[in-house]
Amino acid sequence: MDIIHQPWPWYVGGTAIAAIMFLLIFSGKEFGFSDNLRTIVCMCGGGKFSKFLDFDWKQRLWNLTFMAGTLLGGWIAYTYMRSEEPMQLSSSFFSTLDSWGLTGDVKPGELIPESLFNFGQLGSIAGIVIIIFGGFFVGFGARYAGGCTSGHAISGLSNLQLPSLIAVIGFFIGGLFVSNILYPWLLNL
Amino acid sequence: MKFLQYLLYGILFGIILIKSEVASWFRIQEMFHFQSFHMYGVIGTAVVLGIIGIQLIKKFEMRDFRGEKIVFHDKDKSIARYLIGGIIFGLGWALTGACPGPMVALLGYGYVVIIVAFLSAAFGTFVYGLLRDKLPH
Numbered sequence: 425m426d427i428i429h430q431p432w433p434w435y436v437g438g439t440a441i442a443a444i445m446f447l448l449i450f451s452g453k454e455f456g457f458s459d460n461l462r463t464i465v466c467m468c469g470g471g472k473f474s475k476f477l478d479f480d481w482k483q484r485l486w487n488l489t490f491m492a493g494t495l496l497g498g499w500i501a502y503t504y505m506r507s508e509e510p511m512q513l514s515s516s517f518f519s520t521l522d523s524w525g526l527t528g529d530v531k532p533g534e535l536i537p538e539s540l541f542n543f544g545q546l547g548s549i550a551g552i553v554i555i556i557f558g559g560f561f562v563g564f565g566a567r568y569a570g571g572c573t574s575g576h577a578i579s580g581l582s583n584l585q586l587p588s589l590i591a592v593i594g595f596f597i598g599g600l601f602v603s604n605i606l607y608p609w610l611l612n613l
Numbered sequence: 614m615k616f617l618q619y620l621l622y623g624i625l626f627g628i629i630l631i632k633s634e635v636a637s638w639f640r641i642q643e644m645f646h647f648q649s650f651h652m653y654g655v656i657g658t659a660v661v662l663g664i665i666g667i668q669l670i671k672k673f674e675m676r677d678f679r680g681e682k683i684v685f686h687d688k689d690k691s692i693a694r695y696l697i698g699g700i701i702f703g704l705g706w707a708l709t710g711a712c713p714g715p716m717v718a719l720l721g722y723g724y725v726v727i728i729v730a731f732l733s734a735a736f737g738t739f740v741y742g743l744l745r746d747k748l749p750h
Contacts, residue, residue: 431632431633431634432629432632432633433654434650434652435654436633437629437634437635437654437658438633438654438655438656438657438658438659438662440633441626441633441635441655441658442658442663444625444626446663449670450677450678450683451618451622451678452679452683453619454686457712457713458713460713461713461734461735461738462738464735464738465735468735470739473739473742473743474739486616487619489619490620490622491623491717492623493620493621493623493624493625494623494624494626494630495627495718495720495721496623497625497627497629497631497718498627498628498631498636498717498718498720498721498722499627499721500624500627500628501721502722502723505628505632511634511637511639513649514643514648514649516646516648517639517642520642535634535636535637535639535719535722536638536639537638540638541638541726542726543726546726553708555733556729556733557705557708558708558709558730558733559705559709559729559731559732559734560733560734561701561704561705562716562733562734563705563713563733563736563741564701564741565701565702565705565737566712566737567741568698568701568702568741569694569698569699569702570688570689570698572712573656573706573714574714576699577656577660578656578659578660580688581664582659582666582667583685583687585687587688587689587690587691588688590699591695591698591699591702592699593699594696594697594699594702595699595700595702595703595706596645597699597700597703598699598700598702598705598706599703599704600645600707601703601707602708603641603707604646606708
């Protein structure tokens with residue numbers, strides 16, 4: 425039964441993500457996860473403040489249902505499929521983690537460093553920048569760019585859209601800066 | 614229960630994000646340090662299969678499950694919005710180590726604090742809605 429608990433290699437993960445995109449395409453829908461954020465804001469009354477946030481959210485119920493499934497899928501993966509080994513990260517990345525003092529966070533079944541992601545961290549500058557500002561940039565940037573990783577990096581590139589390539593280049597400019605320059609600074613405050 | 618199929622696809626998606634470790638902060642930082650092939654392998658495989666599949670759908674003018682012709686929409690032409698918006702999204706992706714899909718999968722996995730990042734992302738979407746007309750697109 426070990427195959428249930430083992431992490432999947434990249435080619436299985438990539439193939440499975442493409443399969444999800446095609447299931448949605450063949451259902452007459454488009455794969456775009458961050459659209460749900462706009463729907464949630466619309467349902468909360470965002471339309472009173474912005475035309476962009478004023479639309480018939482019932483048209484997006486299918487995607488909210490997809491999101492509910494994603495939540496459930498995460499729970500199923502934790503409950504029945506959790507890995508019993510620590511993640512097999514590259515040895516060069518371990519030296520990066522070492523310099524950030526996070527090597528001890530690579531534990532069986534853990535996908536993110538719990539010493540950075542906990543409610544207590546919300547009282548520190550690093551925690552506020554990482555969790556609150558980070559979340560804000562994800563939501564703001566995804567709508568400004570017209571899509572997130574699923575909409576641009578997967579669906580858009582698959583449909584050979586130049587705008588999506590520009591967006592993905594942008595993702596990398598921002599991501600390289602944060603991971604290589606901001607993180608080392610934040611974690612040594 | 615016309616949405617049941619989407620619930621099922623979503624469940625599969627959540628399991629995929631966790632089991633392929635795409636939802637892992639560690640994998641995202643590793644990717645932005647070019648210290649592992651894993652994330653490039655996942656995204657690259659999905660895109661290569663996606664390109665082939667979409668070309669086949671277009672070439673054979675395939676129909677969806679309901680029998681309707683599948684159409685793809687071209688994205689609006691612009692550089693500013695994709696580049697600036699993309700950079701801002703990239704800052705958030707690397708800071709939280711998660712994009713919106715993985716955030717939800719991680720919440721389901723039991724990382725409750727991620728709800729704060731998710732609500733912040735909803736607030737970011739709201740603020741974009743307020744500023745939209747003033748931003749270069």
